[in-house]
Amino acid sequence: MKGHLTRNLFPEPQKTKGRVMSTIAAFYSGKSILITGATGFLGKVLMEKLFRTSPDLKVIYILVRPKAGQTLQQRVFQILNSKLFEKVKDVCPNVHEKIRAIYADLNQNDLAISKEDKQELLSCTDIVFHCAATVRFDDHLRHAVQLNVTATQQLLLMASQMPKLEAFIHISTAFSNCNLKHIDEVIYPCPVEPKKIIDSMEWLDDAIIDEITPKLIGDRPNTYTYTKALGEMVVQQESSNLNIAIVRPSIVGATWQEPFPGWVDNLNGPSGLIIAAGKGFLRAIRGTPKAVADLIPVDTVANLTLAVGWYTAVNRPKSTLIYHCTSGNFNPCYWGKMGFQVLAAFEKIPFERAFRRPYADFTTNTITTQYWNAVSHRAPAIIYDFYLRLTGRKPRMTKLMNRLLRTVSMLEYFLNRSWEWSTYNTEMLMSELSPEDQRVFNFDVRQLNWLEYIENYVLGVKKYLLKEDMAGVPKAKQHLKRLRNIHYLFNTALFLIAWRLLIARSQMARNVWFFIVNFCYKFLSYFRASSTLKV
Ligand SMILES: CCCCCCCCCCCCCCCCCC(=O)SCCNC(=O)CCNC(=O)[C@H](O)C(C)(C)COP(=O)(O)OP(=O)(O)OC[C@H]1O[C@@H](n2cnc3c(N)ncnc32)[C@H](O)[C@@H]1OP(=O)(O)O
Ligand SMILES: NC(=O)C1=CN([C@@H]2O[C@H](COP(=O)(O)OP(=O)(O)OC[C@H]3O[C@@H](n4cnc5c(N)ncnc54)[C@H](OP(=O)(O)O)[C@@H]3O)[C@@H](O)[C@H]2O)C=CC1
Incomplete structure (x- = not known):
């Protein structure tokens, strides 16, 4: 693919109302863009930003599967009519004509894309953003390999047949090499080649896969981080044919600024724990107060990703560049401090019908954790279930508590360590941006005020996840x-x-x-x- 380009990659900066238009926004105008995982947390924010800043883009193809009884069209309708897309409708009133949902299932080896759709994608796509993945930590290795490795390989194969393709941007995670303390902007090889793993998944049965999983993942904590590392290796193997870059975000959280602060729509990462703490279920966590809480707002990740897409297409770097999208070395926040900030936010913005008063203690001591789990988590759940039984209702709190504690135990690995990520490429990219691009596609987290961000995050969790009205705040305080x-x-x-x-x-x-x-x-x-x- 490298060197196949015939188009003008350096469009003249245009002027909008006396201000020079963003070069990046101008770059995406007229483009046909393919996004996988567009129905996910990051994908939606990426798509929203594209439509809002480059309303003249030609089309966004999104690979979607029917889900929860909804057709593709119903899913797209729901996204376009959500609060997140409110601003888009003002700048791009015909947004529904510019989005084309294509049936695909990344669980299938050929991605299940029809011949006609595939033909259209191959001949029209200019840029690919590959966001789709399974982000579940405990996914069965076979499924995680299928989505995070095989599907990536299939997509790269398709990309290599796209004559107009200018850039392929792969979203990985900053934790794909979380077995290391210092992580450079390079791809670290896994001991077993991804191709061998893919092949073996075809003939090994589930029981044997279960047996070899701990050996394969080695010192990584779960199948997610392992398969994301394998996915990167697959990307590297194709990088001689394609113009590729990899973005590695850390823990993706609610929006910081755009389209408005505090937007969030799933329980992953900190969001679920904020609910559990705010409702008074979770009162202590085994976490190191002084460990860096490497949270990164989802709009920052979207901005960096779009800037990477532009830079990769325009400058065509000789090798695959990796961009760490992290906050720790620019503007560190620590779990202990973040815990206080979350609690302070609950004072102002309490959640309704809390089970107990919010309290969050980060402790590194295993015995203290066990004590808290028994006294502060399990005992109140058992007492409450006893009360439910006495009043003729079905007990549910113990079951809920067990699931919550299981979830917390899976997140603990990330709450007790700090990592250092080199950010030369991210800093280089920042310096390459014009002042207007730095403003429109801001990914400089040094400007982030954590206290304000956390308060908006808690507010967003209340509004968009719990669907609670602010009018209920006095009653919640009572x-x-x-x-x-x-x-x-x-x-x-x-x-x-x-x-x-x-x-x-x-x-x-x-x-x-x-x-x-x-x-x-x-x-x-x-x-x-x-x-x-x-x-
Ligand atoms: C003041 C204190 C607070 C301070 C904040 C502290 C914040 C700490 C946050 C640390 C996060 C570290 C994340 C590190 C991320 C690495 C970066 C990535 O790339 S990774 C990319 C990010 N990937 C991830 O974050 C994936 C993490 N999640 C998983 O892998 C799985 O959900 C699971 C294995 C934990 C549970 O599986 P399983 O038992 O089969 O069940 P289901 O999946 O079906 O869910 C069961 C129930 O739990 C619910 N719920 C779900 N998530 C959370 C949550 N985080 N929390 C709470 N609850 C959660 C869920 O809604 C459901 O409720 P219900 O419907 O029953 O009412
Ligand atoms: N969230 C985080 O904290 C972090 C995320 N990342 C990376 O960012 C990317 C996006 O993550 P995020 O948005 O949070 O994840 P989500 O779980 O919100 O979104 C995942 C997306 O992948 C799609 N997908 C999953 N399985 C299939 C399938 N079989 N066929 C078609 N599409 C499928 C989902 O579609 P559907 O809606 O149909 O399920 C959804 O659109 C991932 O690559 C992830 O590894 C990296 C670091 C941190």
Whole structure:
């Protein structure tokens, strides 16, 4: 593909209302773009930004599968009519004509794209953004390989047959090499070749795959990070034929600025834990307060990805460039501090019908974690289920708590380590951008104010995930006050009962008790006597 281009890759910067138009936005005008994973968290934000900044783009092809009883068209309709796309409709009123949903299933070896659709994609596509993946940590290796490795290979094969293709941008993860502490902008090889893994998945049965999975993933924590690393190797193997770049985001969180702050639509990463903490289910996590919380807003990832698409197409770097999209070395935040910020946000923006008052303790001690799990997580769930049973309702809290603790245990790996990612390419790209591009496609996280971001994140979780109205905030605050009083009352009762039992059984406890009562009495008498003397 390299060197096949006949088009003008350096469009003249245009002027819009006295301001020079963004070069990147101008670059995407008139382009046919293929996005995989466009129905996902990052894909939607990427597509929204493209339509908003380059309304003159020709078409966005999205590979979609029917899901949850919805047809392709219904899925697209739902996305275009969501809050996220409100601004797009103003700048690009015919957006529905510019989006073309193509049936595809990345679980199928040939991606299940029809002949006609494939022909159109091959002849028209200018740029590919490959976002689709399974992001589940515990996916069966066969499924994770199919989506994160084989599907990537199939897509690259298609890309190599696209005569107009200018750039192929692959979205990986900054954690694909999380077994290392310092990660450079290079592709690290896995011991077993991806082609061998793909082949073996075809003939090994599930039981044998289960057996060899721990050996294959080695010192990585899950099949997700392992298969994303294999996916990168596949990309590297095709890089001599294609103009490719890889973007590696860290933990992707709610939007920072665009199209508005705090937008989020799934429970992955921190979002689910914010709900669990805000509703009072999760009160302690095994996490290192001083470890870097490498969160990156989803709009920052979209901006960097679009800038990478432009740079790769225009400059055609000789080798595959890798861009780390991380916050740690530009503007670090730490889990302990983030925990405080989330709690502070709950004070202002409490969630409705909380189970207990929000509290979050990051602890590194395994015994403390087990204590918290027993006393603060499982015991209240058992008591609540007992109450549900007594009132003739179905118990559910213990089951919910068990699933939550399982989820937390899977995220713990990322809460107890810090990584260093080199960011030379990302910084180089930033310096290549014109001031207007730096403004429109901002990925400079040094400007991010964490306190403000976290507050908007919590607000976004409340509005877009929990669908709670801000009008309910006073009632939610009232409910939390009631929970606090119940908490104090419960603790006092517990203390008195324990003490009473102790006094009944131990002479020593009785002596201590009499000593305290005697001391208090004497102190009060002295205080009374001295105040009478003053008068
Ligand atoms: C003040 C304290 C708070 C401070 C904030 C602290 C934040 C810490 C966040 C650390 C995150 C570290 C992430 C590292 C990401 C690496 C980057 C990537 O590339 S990775 C890309 C990112 N990938 C990921 O993040 C994937 C992580 N998730 C998974 O892999 C799977 O969901 C699973 C294996 C954890 C559970 O599987 P399984 O048991 O089969 O069940 P299902 O999947 O069906 O879900 C069961 C229930 O749990 C729900 N729920 C789901 N997620 C979360 C959550 N995060 N949390 C809570 N809840 C969650 C789910 O909605 C459902 O509820 P319901 O319907 O029953 O009511
Ligand atoms: N979220 C995060 O914290 C991070 C994500 N990343 C990477 O960013 C990319 C996007 O992640 P994110 O948006 O969060 O993930 P999502 O889970 O939100 O989206 C995944 C996308 O892939 C699509 N997909 C999955 N399986 C298939 C299939 N069989 N056929 C067709 N499409 C399929 C999904 O479609 P459908 O809607 O039909 O399920 C969805 O559009 C991924 O490559 C991920 O590895 C990297 C670092 C962190």
